[in-house]
Amino acid sequence: MSGAKQRGSQMAIIGAGSVGSAIAFACLMRSVVSELLVNDFNEKVCQGQVLDLQDAAFVSSTKVRIGTPKECGQADIIVITAGARQRPGETRDALVLRNEEILRSVLSGLQPIKSTAILMLVANPVNILTCMAQKFSGLPPHQVIGTGTYLDSNRLRVAMRDHLDVAESAVNAYIVGDHGDKQVAVWSSATVGGKPMLSFEEMKNLDLDKEAEKVARKAYSIIDLKGATSFGIAAVVSDLALSIILNKLSVNPLSTYCERFDACLSFPVSLGANGVERIIYPDMNDKEIAMVEASAKFAREACAKYIS
């Protein structure tokens, strides 16, 4: 046996605002890793969040402490929430200028990043920032993901749960493409209990575009009401972290480079200890494909602009 001190799994969260602290709390409650490192360039806020989280750690087997950027770069999972958030009415895309600068500075502080780490982008616009992190982190692209439309897909499932009187886990439906205003609900191949969703009687008179619009607008409604969204994304990240740590290969729509559309977009992927194992494109009709193509064009152009 080598003399090196063994350590368990570590997860680092960069950015300890509303989202970072909610993610830390969710991961703590689910004992996702053995140690959680939290970093924020606002040292006072970071210290406050960590002290508060430590008060909750007695129900968890995870320890939590402040991590320096260099320590965070050596974690097994590195989650980036550092960034500006939307003001009421502001789009996610409008954050790109502010957040690409923050991302560059975060990535440079983390170097050298552990070669087997999984880097998970949460800050918005998440597809564009994932594309940038794939270029600048030094990690192979399959180890750099964004939370993409996992949250939006859950929002759609919750809406359909209430409409069809089934558990949301029975609703096999995806939002794909953009985590933002250009997101696409793939109704054409959605199923519930193995039956095409659109063949349910309750779906016959439903205005699908309106339902999709409600899902796409949900973040705006929450931001109008309380200033930020945090619990949904926290549940999403804790779930993804478990899929990585336990090598579960769970399938969820995440931001990744999609060769079919030549852009970083959100599509169902299987995620395990090595990152993305495979991308699964759900069957889509012509309208859905055209909408994804529009998101791809935007993502391609935005990435090219900020990466050059």
Ligand SMILES: NC(=O)C1=CN([C@@H]2O[C@H](COP(=O)(O)OP(=O)(O)OC[C@H]3O[C@@H](n4cnc5c(N)ncnc54)[C@H](O)[C@@H]3O)[C@@H](O)[C@H]2O)C=CC1
């Ligand atoms: N992908 C998704 O589904 C979701 C994404 N978001 C995004 O997450 C981001 C964070 O949102 P909130 O937590 O509400 O914002 P927040 O303003 O509460 O927290 C952001 C934190 O990042 C920190 N920060 C900024 N630059 C930093 C740096 N260079 N190094 C370390 N820390 C730094 C700030 O000090 C602040 O504490 C936003 O871009 C927001 O749009 C929010 C919810 C869901």
Ligand SMILES: CC(=O)C(=O)O
């Ligand atoms: C803010 C954001 O991206 C969301 O809640 O979907």
